[in-house]
Amino acid sequence: MPSRTLSAMDDHDPLTKAISPPPDETAAEKEARVKSELEAKRVSDAIDDDIDKQRIAEKRGPKPVRVLLLGQSESGKSTTLKNFQLMQDAKAFRKERSSWRALIQLNLVRSIHIILDAIARDYYPSSRPLMKDPNSSSTSPSVSPPSHAMPLPKETYLDPELLELRLRLDPLWKVQEQLARRLMIHESQWKEGLHGGREVVVNSAVAWKDVFTKKMANKRESSDSGRINWDDPTDPGRVLHECAEDMKRLWKHPLVQNLLEKQNLRLEEMAGFFLDEIDEITSEYYIPTNDHILKARLKTLGVSEHRVELNAGGGLGRDWRIYDVGGHRSLVTTWVPYFDNVDAIIFLAPISAFDQVLEEAPKVNRLEDSVMLWSSIVSNKLLERTDIILFLNKCDIMKTKLSSGIRLKDYVVSYGNRPNDFDSAASYLKKKFAGIMKEDSPLPRTFYCHLTTVTDTLSTQKVITSIKDMLMRDNLKHSTLLL
Known part of the structure; x- marks a missing residue:
C-alpha cells in the first residue's frame, strides 16, 4: 500500500504533536514535566560544557x-x-565493588553449571545443554536453567552422591536469574558457551557498572563507599553461602575430575575461574578484592x-x-x-x-x-x-x-x-x-x-x-x- 502524503492543508504537524504536552495534563503533572525538562537540559548543558572544556584542554595541553x-x-x-x-x-574499584561482587558470583555459578552440563552430556548424551525455564516470560532478563534440571533416563546410573549434589544445587538456577536481574542483563545478552553454561555478552557502550551501582544505591547501598546492604533479604549471596559446601564437594569429586579430564574441560584455565576460592566468595560478608576483580570475566x-x-x-x-x-x-x-x-x-x-x-x-x-x-x-x-x-x-x-x-x-x-x-x-x-x-x-x-x-x-x-x-x-x- 502506498504511503499517505501530507498536503499543505494538513492541520497536524507530527513533530509538533510529538513534543506537545498531553491535552489533559493537570497542573501538578505540568509542574513535574517542566521540572524534569529543566533538569534534563541542565544535565545536557553540563555534558556539553565538559566536552568543550576537554576539547580546549586538549588543544592547550599535551x-x-x-x-x-x-x-x-x-x-x-x-x-x-x-x-x-x-x-x-x-x-x-572501590565505588564499584557491589557490581563486581555480583559479577564474580555469576562467574562462580556459571562454572558450576558448566560442570553440571558436563555431567548431563556424559550421562544423558541426547540432552540439550540448556532448556528454557517454563515459568519465565519472554521479556524477562532470566536465563535458561542448566541441564542438571532435566531428569536422567531410567537406564542411566548416576553416582548417588552426584545425583544428590545435582538436586541440592538446583537453587543456583534461581541465583543466576537474580544476579542477571541485578546486573540489568537481558535474555538476549546470554550466549551459549562452547563447553556449556551460558555466558554474559554485553555491548561495550553499556555502562553496566554505573547502572548497577545507581540501582543498588536506591536500596540503601552506598555508591560512595561501595558498601553492600547486608540486610537485603533478596541478596543471592545468602543462597550461595548455603550452597558453598555442596559446590566444593562437586568440584572436588573424583568422578567430576575424571569427567572433566575426559571431556578436555580445564576450568582453571578459563577466565572467571573462582572454584578454588569458593569459601571466600560465598562468605556472608564477601567483598571483592582487587585480585578477584582482575580475574572477573564479562565478555564485551x-x-x-x-x-x-x-x-x-x-x-x-x-x-x-x-x-x-x-x-x-x-x-x-x-x-x-x-x-x-x-x-x-x-x-x-x-x-x-x-x-x-x-x-x-x-x-x-x-x-x-x-x-x-x-x-x-x-x-x-x-x-x-x-x-x-x-x-x-x-x-x-x-x-x-x-x-x-x-x-x-x-x-x-x-x-x-x-x-x-x-x-x-x-x-x-x-x-x-x-x-x-x-x-x-x-x-x-x-x-x-x-x-x-x-x-x-x-x-x-x-x-x-x-x-x-x-x-x-x-x-x-x-x-x-x-x-
Whole structure:
C-alpha cells in the first residue's frame, strides 16, 4: 500500500504533536514535566560544557597518549585495562565493588553449571545443554536453567552422591536469574558457551557498572563507599553461602575430575575461574578484592574508550586514552583501520591456549589464530608507523600446563624435539612472532615483547612502567610524548 502524503492543508504537524504536552495534563503533572525538562537540559548543558572544556584542554595541553588493546577473546585485554586503572588509583574499584561482587558470583555459578552440563552430556548424551525455564516470560532478563534440571533416563546410573549434589544445587538456577536481574542483563545478552553454561555478552557502550551501582544505591547501598546492604533479604549471596559446601564437594569429586579430564574441560584455565576460592566468595560478608576483580570475566563486544591519568608517582604525568576492542576476530580486524592515529598497540597473545580452539570457530586453534591476527596487524600499511608491543600472556597457565606433561609439539608441529619446558617454549614463540613482524611489516620496526601474567598486578604494572620508559626514550618517533 502506498504511503499517505501530507498536503499543505494538513492541520497536524507530527513533530509538533510529538513534543506537545498531553491535552489533559493537570497542573501538578505540568509542574513535574517542566521540572524534569529543566533538569534534563541542565544535565545536557553540563555534558556539553565538559566536552568543550576537554576539547580546549586538549588543544592547550599535551596530546593524550593513545593506546589500543588488541587480541582474541579471553586474551587478557580487559585485565590489562584494569591494571592501568589501578596504576591511576589503587582504590579505582572501590565505588564499584557491589557490581563486581555480583559479577564474580555469576562467574562462580556459571562454572558450576558448566560442570553440571558436563555431567548431563556424559550421562544423558541426547540432552540439550540448556532448556528454557517454563515459568519465565519472554521479556524477562532470566536465563535458561542448566541441564542438571532435566531428569536422567531410567537406564542411566548416576553416582548417588552426584545425583544428590545435582538436586541440592538446583537453587543456583534461581541465583543466576537474580544476579542477571541485578546486573540489568537481558535474555538476549546470554550466549551459549562452547563447553556449556551460558555466558554474559554485553555491548561495550553499556555502562553496566554505573547502572548497577545507581540501582543498588536506591536500596540503601552506598555508591560512595561501595558498601553492600547486608540486610537485603533478596541478596543471592545468602543462597550461595548455603550452597558453598555442596559446590566444593562437586568440584572436588573424583568422578567430576575424571569427567572433566575426559571431556578436555580445564576450568582453571578459563577466565572467571573462582572454584578454588569458593569459601571466600560465598562468605556472608564477601567483598571483592582487587585480585578477584582482575580475574572477573564479562565478555564485551565493540570498542570502548577509557581515560586514565597517571601522575608522576604512577609512572606518567599524562592523560592516557586506552581503547579496548572486544568481540570476535572478524570484528577486531574490522575496527583496526580506524585507529591509525594511536601511539601504540598492545597486542595480547595467550600462549597457554596452544591446545585450545576458538569458541566462535571450533576448528581454529587459538594460538594459530593469535599468530594470524598478529600477522594481519603488523602487515597493515595504515599501522606501519605505529609501534606494537607484544604481550605473550598467561605464562602462569603455560608453565603449569607444560609441567603437567602436555606437549607443545603435539599442537605446534614446527616446535619439533625442543625441550618441553616453559623457557624453551617461550623463547621459540617469541622468535616466531618476531620473525613474522620482520617479514610482514611494511617498514622496519623494533620488536617489543613481554612475557606476562596480567592477573598479577605487581608484575604487570612493572611491565606498563617499562612501556612508559620505552616511550620516554623516544621509541615512538611520530608522537609527542616527552614530558
